Amino acid sequence: MIKKIIFIDLDGTALDKKIEKGIFNNFNAMSIKNISSIKNLPNNYEVIISTGRANNKKLKRIVKSIGSKNYIFWNGxxxxxxxxxxxxxxxxxxxxKQIIDYAKEHDLNIIINSDMDKIYVKSSWFRxxxxxxxxxxxxxxxxxAINSDINKIMFFSINKNKIKKAxxxxxxxxxxxxxxxxxxNYMEVTHIDAQKGYAELYMCEQLGVNPSHSFHIGDSMNDSTTKNKIGKLIVMYNASKSVKALADVVAPYSFKSGGLSKVIEDIKHNKI
Known part of the structure; x- marks a missing residue:
């Protein structure tokens, strides 16, 4: 049987269960419905998480929940x-440092390496x-203080024009x-080679899978880098307009209430 990989984004795609309050959304875990759909795939399929999140305990717990040892973080x-x-x-x-200085000059809120426990904010009101x-x-x-390696910087602001200019x-x-x-209202900054598309090509190569036999499921522009690299870019119904315009398939399901499981079932039955 042909080996296939389904790469899945987390926020806005796979995480449909609320367990704690977050900065951008309150969905921080995967439902049993989504996990079951992944575990019930035929043996020639592998599901690999491809996320902008940091490689912390929370991410490792999610990876373990689907029975995987392979994953992509910080957008690649x-x-x-x-x-x-x-x-x-x-x-x-x-x-x-130059990029962070720019953010400070323009009053952007800053998160380094997706560490949601350290959010740097100028406005006391916003804090x-x-x-x-x-x-x-x-x-x-x-x-x-910038003492360790920086892999990813996130800026966010209620002023979307500031984000666009940044x-x-x-x-x-x-x-x-x-x-x-x-x-x-937010943006992500990484090394130019740190893109989900490049990371997924590398993963396919290492695992001996033809990229054309793989899928990526996401909802935002950091998923767009997989376009024309992975077989099909599939986006959820709740995806941003910009990435919908680039997608090979726009799924008719929102991420909520096990939407990912429905996309996976469609892939399994060759409907996508």
Whole structure:
């Protein structure tokens, strides 16, 4: 039988169960319905998580829940195969500092390496809102120190024009860095080779799977980098308009209430 890989995004795609309050959404776990659909696939299929999240305990718990040892994190800046880190792409520190300085000058809120427990915010009013609605602690710009490797930087703001301008600034001034406006109110910055598309090609090569026999299921522009690299880019019904315009397939299901399981069933029965 032909070996196939289904790469799945997490937020807005696979995570449809609420277990705690978050900054951008409250869905932080995978439902039994989604997990069962993955585990009941034929043996020639492998499901691999491909996410912008950090390689922390929460992610490892999700990976383990689907019985996998392979996954992609930080949008491709990190790749794990057989529970071993095989790729780690960092942003050069001097350039990371320039980008962070730009964010500070334009009052953008900052998250380094997807660490949701360390959110740097200038506005005391916005800090109060984050704490009130999510119970997350925030920090001032002054407390930020760049001592370790930076693989991914996220900026967010209620002013979507600031985000749009920041994306343009970074992509126009740093050749080896890419900024993606993954949502109208936030953006993600990584090394230019840290893209889900490149990471998934690498994963296919290492696992001996033809990329044309693989699928990627997502919902935002960081999933768009898989287009024309992986066999089919499938996006959920709740996906952003920009990535829907690029997708090979727009699924008729929202991520909520086991939407991913329905897409997986369609793939299994050759409906996609």
């Amino acid at each position: 800046a990190g790749i794990v195969i057989d529970d071993i880190l095989v790729k780690n792409l960092v942003i050069e520190k001097s350039k990371a 109060f809102l984050i704490k009130f609605f999510t119970y997350k602690k925030t920090y001032s710009y002054k407390s930020m 994306v343009e600034y970074i992509n126009n001034n740093f050749k080896d860095i890419i900024a993606l406006n993954t949502h109208k």
